[in-house]
Amino acid sequence: MWRNGYHIQWALAGEHLCIKAEWEGEHYILPPFGPENEGMNTALEQFMDYFAANGWPLVIRGAEQFMVAALDRLKPGQFQWVEDRDNFDYVYNTQDLIELSGRKYHSKKNHLNSFKRLYSQYEYVALTPELVPSCLDVARTWWRQHSDNDDINLGLEQQAIADVLQNMEYLGLCGGAISLDGQVIGFTFGERLNEDTVVVHVEKGNPEIRGVFTVINQEYLKNSWQHIPYVNREEDMGIPGLRKAKESYHPVKMIQKYVGRLLK
Incomplete structure (x- = not known):
């Protein structure tokens, strides 16, 4: 639904769905969708090569905690992760x-x-x-x-x-x-x-x-x-009024999201 505004592109790398997007000049990816296996590692490396060839720093957005753990197991110490509170579900x-x-x-x-x-x-x-x-x-x-x-x-x-x-x-x-x-x-x-x-x-x-x-x-x-x-x-996208409205319905949990950046 957001494919036009975020210039979304997708491809299949084996059994993994790979999604790239762009917002305000920043190119980023979502974590590869699929099982945690060597195929995921291959998909991630293809992204790393593609971003490097274009001169873009590799950024991963929309990663939930289990995804962060999986990617860190595949590439230990290679990503710096920060909470993305504005995009918590x-x-x-x-x-x-x-x-x-x-x-x-x-x-x-x-x-x-x-x-x-x-x-x-x-x-x-x-x-x-x-x-x-x-x-x-x-x-x-x-x-x-x-x-x-x-x-x-x-x-x-x-x-x-x-x-x-x-x-x-x-x-x-x-x-x-x-x-x-x-x-x-x-x-x-x-x-x-x-x-x-x-x-x-x-x-x-x-x-x-x-x-x-x-x-x-x-x-x-x-x-x-x-x-x-x-x-x-x-999510509330960091909009104060929207955050207040969503909090007023008393969520029972928040799905935390993280942004990862490939360390040089």
Whole structure:
């Protein structure tokens, strides 16, 4: 979904998927995807040769702790690793976000109840191709309300949302929307990440309607994923307001990410 903004390229090296990206002039890779074996070592060495031939320092982003350990076993002492707090993933108990029980969710429950009182006629519907134009309208409305901070990521996100919505049936994603008087006012989409976790990629709503984000979050999980124990709502990108919002839902764990740089 981010392939255009981050100039993503991929290749197969044996049984390993290799992904290269670029952001603000920095070329980097993700850890090779596949089993920890000599093939992974070969894929990593191919990256090292490719980056050296282009005069780029080798940078690895998005490495979780187990990946860091694996790469250090393959190349001991060759990488310097630092935490990338802005890209930690927030993971929640699915039932917590559906039930919103207890004092820690008191304000969320108030938003939810207020929305349901004011807009009792709202409907939750599955996100189908027919709803894509209305969802794009919601995304553009949200963007216009937030585009005054010159954050290039917001513009790239608009492109990525349009790309995904127009190809959902091919990507195997699951989405939902909140409809009010026949008009979409919020939508979201995600997919199953593994046996016990679903990942939510995007959630957008009309910012002028109080409680819409709480409602779409709850309804989407209740209708599509309540049988999955955990929900990963991805990173906050270091944006203070987004970090505050994600922390307010009380994650049960954070998936730590690291950046590695090849030592000379």
